[in-house]
Amino acid sequence: MIQADSLVKRYGSIEAVRGVSFRVDTGSIVGLLGPNGAGKTSLMRILTCYHFPTSGAASVEGHDVSAQPDQVRRVVGYLPENAPSYDDMKAGDFLKFIGSVRGMSGARLRARIDWAVETCGLSPVFTREIRKLSRGYRQRVGLAQAMLHDPPVLILDEPTSGLDPNQILEIRGLIRSLGQSKTVLLSTHILQEVEALCRRVLILNAGKLIAQGTSEEIARDLKEGMVLTVSIKGAPPQGLHESLAALPGVRGVSAVRALGDERTEVDLAVAAGADPSESVYDWAVASGHKILGLSRQKASLEELFSRLTSETTGG
Amino acid sequence: MGRIIAIARRELAAYFATPVAYIVVIFFLVITSGWFFFVNGFFAQDAASLRGYFSLWPIVFIPLIPAITMRSWAEERRQGTAEILLTLPARERELVLGKFFGSLALLLTTVLLTVAVPLSVAPLGFFEPGQIAGQYVGAILLGCTGLAAGMLLSALSANQISAFLLGVVFLLLITMIGQIPSALALPGWLAAAFTWLSLDYHFDSFRKGVLDSRDALFFIVLTCVFLYINTKVLILRRFR
Numbered sequence: 060m061i062q063a064d065s066l067v068k069r070y071g072s073i074e075a076v077r078g079v080s081f082r083v084d085t086g087s088i089v090g091l092l093g094p095n096g097a098g099k100t101s102l103m104r105i106l107t108c109y110h111f112p113t114s115g116a117a118s119v120e121g122h123d124v125s126a127q128p129d130q131v132r133r134v135v136g137y138l139p140e141n142a143p144s145y146d147d148m149k150a151g152d153f154l155k156f157i158g159s160v161r162g163m164s165g166a167r168l169r170a171r172i173d174w175a176v177e178t179c180g181l182s183p184v185f186t187r188e189i190r191k192l193s194r195g196y197r198q199r200v201g202l203a204q205a206m207l208h209d210p211p212v213l214i215l216d217e218p219t220s221g222l223d224p225n226q227i228l229e230i231r232g233l234i235r236s237l238g239q240s241k242t243v244l245l246s247t248h249i250l251q252e253v254e255a256l257c258r259r260v261l262i263l264n265a266g267k268l269i270a271q272g273t274s275e276e277i278a279r280d281l282k283e284g285m286v287l288t289v290s291i292k293g294a295p296p297q298g299l300h301e302s303l304a305a306l307p308g309v310r311g312v313s314a315v316r317a318l319g320d321e322r323t324e325v326d327l328a329v330a331a332g333a334d335p336s337e338s339v340y341d342w343a344v345a346s347g348h349k350i351l352g353l354s355r356q357k358a359s360l361e362e363l364f365s366r367l368t369s370e371t372t373g374g
Numbered sequence: 375m376g377r378i379i380a381i382a383r384r385e386l387a388a389y390f391a392t393p394v395a396y397i398v399v400i401f402f403l404v405i406t407s408g409w410f411f412f413v414n415g416f417f418a419q420d421a422a423s424l425r426g427y428f429s430l431w432p433i434v435f436i437p438l439i440p441a442i443t444m445r446s447w448a449e450e451r452r453q454g455t456a457e458i459l460l461t462l463p464a465r466e467r468e469l470v471l472g473k474f475f476g477s478l479a480l481l482l483t484t485v486l487l488t489v490a491v492p493l494s495v496a497p498l499g500f501f502e503p504g505q506i507a508g509q510y511v512g513a514i515l516l517g518c519t520g521l522a523a524g525m526l527l528s529a530l531s532a533n534q535i536s537a538f539l540l541g542v543v544f545l546l547l548i549t550m551i552g553q554i555p556s557a558l559a560l561p562g563w564l565a566a567a568f569t570w571l572s573l574d575y576h577f578d579s580f581r582k583g584v585l586d587s588r589d590a591l592f593f594i595v596l597t598c599v600f601l602y603i604n605t606k607v608l609i610l611r612r613f614r
Contacts, residue, residue, distance in 0.1 A: 070614060107461045111612045132463040139461075143454030145384070147391035159380035160462045204458065 060085050061106060061212060061244060066115035068101050075101040077266035078115070083259075085211070088238035090257035091246040094368055098266040099246040100140055103216050106244070107137040119212055133161075136210035140217050142201030146190035150181055150200050153189060154207060161208045175203040178233065195226040202230070206237065213237060215245040219252060231256055250364055264368045285329040286313065286356045289339055292349040296323045306342055308333030322351065329355075377464045378472045385476020389442070398441055399484050405434050407491055422499030424492060428509045428581050432549050432574050435520050440541025442477050443524030448537045460612075466605040473525060474601060481517045485510065505583030512580020515593035516573060520545055522600035529607045549573045 061083040068076040076098045083089045091099050104110045106117055108128035116123060122130040144153055154175060158168045176182055179199040184192055189200060198221065205213060218234060219227045234256060237243060247253060253260050254274060262270040262277070270277045287309075291299070296317045303325060304312050314326040329335060336353050343350045389395035406427065410416050414426040450456040459469060492506050524541040531537035552572030555565030569575050576593060579586040 104457070109457055109461050109612065110614065129463050129465070132461055135461070137458075137461045139454060139457040141454060143458060145388065145455055146453065147388050148384070152387075156380060156384050157458075157462070160377050160464055162376065162463070164376070 060121070060242060061117070061119050063102075063106070063117040064115055066102065066105060066117055067113045068098075068105060068110065069113045070101075075266055076105070076112075079263070079266075079268045080115075081261055081268060081271055083242055083244055085242050086238070086240060087259065088234065088243040088245065088257045089259045089261060090253035091244060091261050091263060092248065092250065092253050092364065093246075093263035094248060097263040097368075099263055100216055101266075102263065103137075103214050103244070103246060106131075107135050107214055108132055109137075133208075134210055134212055136205035136208065136213045138201045138205040138213075138215040138218055141220070142198045144189050144197065144200050144204065147188065149186055149188055150192065150196075151176075151185040153200065154203055157204045158207055163208065171207055171209065175207050178206070179203040180229070194221045195223065198222060198226070198230065202233065210241070212242045213244070215243065217247055218245055219247070219249070227252075262364065262367055269367050287327040287329050287335060287339070288324060288352070288354045288356060289327060289350065290318075290322060290324045290352040291343060292320075292322050292351055294323060294343075294346070294348040299323060299325055302342065302346070303327060303339070306335055306338045308335030308338060377468045378475065381464070381469060381472025382475035382479060385446075385473050386479045388445075389476075389480045394441065394445070395480055395483075398438060398480065399487060401441075402434060402438055402484050403487060406430055406488065410491065416495070422501050424495075424501070424506060424509060425581055425583075427491060428513060431513050432516060432577050435517060436545045436549060437542055439481075439517065439520035439545060440524045440527070440538045442480055443521055443528050443541060444531075444534045444538040445528070446473050446477065446525045446537075447529040448531045448534050452533055460608070466608040467601075469608065470525070470601050470604045474521060477521050477525070478518060481521060482514070485514060485517070502583065508580055508583040508585045511585060512577055512589070515580070515590055515597075516577050518597045519573065519593045519600070522597045522604070523548070526600045526604045526607065529604055545573075 061081075063082075064080050066076050066079045067074070079098075079102060091102065093099050101110070105112050105124060106119060108124050108131050111125055111128075116125070118124065119131045120134045122134065124131050145156075148156065151172070154172050155168065158164075158171060163171060176185060179202050181196070181199055181203055184196050184200075189197060192200065198218070202215070202218065205215065215234070219230050222230060231252070234243060234245065238256075245252075245256070259273055260271065260277065261268055289303075296315050299315055300312050303309060308330050310328040310330040312325060313328050314324075316324040318324055327335065327339070336355075339353065340350055389398075409430045410424075410427040414430070416426060419426070447456070450459060464472075492501065495501070523544060524537075527540045527544060528534075528537040531540060549572065552569045552575045554560070554568050560568070573593075576589040579589050
């Protein structure tokens with residue numbers, strides 16, 4: 060379990076993390092989402108005791124990051140951004156080194172290395188120097204290093220960055236299976252990744268936590284998560300924006316697409332709790348246009364994300 | 375202790391995985407032996423003494439030791455591996471000692487190879503083994519102080535190059551500071567302080583082959599002080 064309470068991290072005059080509180084329960088995968096520079100890495104560095112917080116408190120598996128950093132480091136497996144490792148070492152030697160600093164030796168160390176190598180698919184490169192490995196293999200070496208000591212908590216900073224689509228699927232599968240028994244906090248700016256992997260999402264922007272919950276919950280909290288797509292025949296696209304935006308229950312027009320053959324498709328952002336389908340239909344009938352389709356969609360995490368982060372930027 | 379050994383072994387392996395170790399060893403052996411036999415004129419002096427040989431060591435250490443220690447912390451930070459190392463369950467002093475012993479192992483390897491010099495001249499005259507042992511002990515103690523200082527400067531530098539340059543300047547200063555009083559007319563107490571601070575001054579007794587406990591203590595205390603500050607730098611950086 061990870062718990063953070065009003066965490067603040069200042070680097071000189073820059074406030075990278077500004078009062079962040081959240082909780083990650085055991086056996087769940089939580090995604091930390093945010094644009095570059097939102098404070099994701101700073102937050103992870105605090106939780107792994109690489110840096111101490113300027114103020115506020117955090118604990119991992121009940122150990123306080125400021126008071127018991129050694130215990131925290133014992134229960135956490137950390138994959139830093141870009142999966143750094145000692146280039147001059149062979150993959151196997153690197154894992155052996157990490158294991159021995161983590162206090163493992165003999166049969167246990169060998170067994171753990173075998174498990175990590177097997178799980179991360181490292182057998183083909185076990186005796187190769189890390190500097191000669193592809194990006195994907197380096198990332199796997201980093202993951203193997205993070206889970207070598209079978210930690211209850213895994214903190215992964217952009218675990219799939221720089222990988223090709225097949226590798227991304229592999230690593231996601233691995234994280235998903237690890238997440239069944241462990242607490243996993245992973246950061247990413249790829250939204251599909253969060254939707255594919257994470258039960259819960261923490262959205263961070265400019266050092267602040269601006270939303271948390273499942274993506275459905277975030278949408279519900281915003282209460283403006285619905286999009287109504289209307290396809291119309293016979294109406295010129297030019298005037299549509301004004302007339303549709305003025306209808307009751309419509310918060311705005313987010314897109315107008317001319318499809319040709321007099322057909323136009325319009326995305327309407329729906330106001331909280333409203334259903335403008337009826338008024339759209341009445342408007343079409345009154346102005347002599349034909350409605351070809353009306354469909355309601357849940358706003359994607361992508362739309363929520365861009366809305367949230369653009370609203371709070373500079374705030 | 376296991377952690378310190380694991381880190382020291384990795385450090386030593388890293389030196390030999392790159393050209394650093396080979397350059398250091400060859401540079402040291404060629405310069406010191408070349409100096410001793412050809413420049414210093416060992417044969418012309420016709421004396422059974424290695425004083426001339428060991429005289430040059432503090433000078434050769436000035437570029438050599440920063441070359442060993444420059445990558446120690448600076449490279450960890452540049453490569454991002456500091457984030458791995460400093461999030462392992464090891465105390466800062468274990469990390470510092472591990473790295474220190476790793477670089478000391480490289481220095482000892484180099485020093486061990488120089489034994490060929492005393493061995494090759496031994497049949498030529500009566501050399502005092504105790505004297506040579508004293509000279510070696512002094513050189514190693516001096517080396518320890520240099521390594522600890524170089525590591526600290528590497529921890530304070532953003533990259534290897536500045537760590538190397540800072541190390542050279544610092545060692546040059548602290549080795550030669552004893553020469554300043556004779557160059558400038560300084561008040562007596564200041565001259566004495568400068569002389570006392572100088573590494574070369576404390577190495578002098580060892581150069582003669584005398585084991586002076588005060589000088590040994592000077593090197594040991596200074597080494598510990600640098601290593602201690604190094605751990606504090608690592609800890610402070612977490613609060614940065």
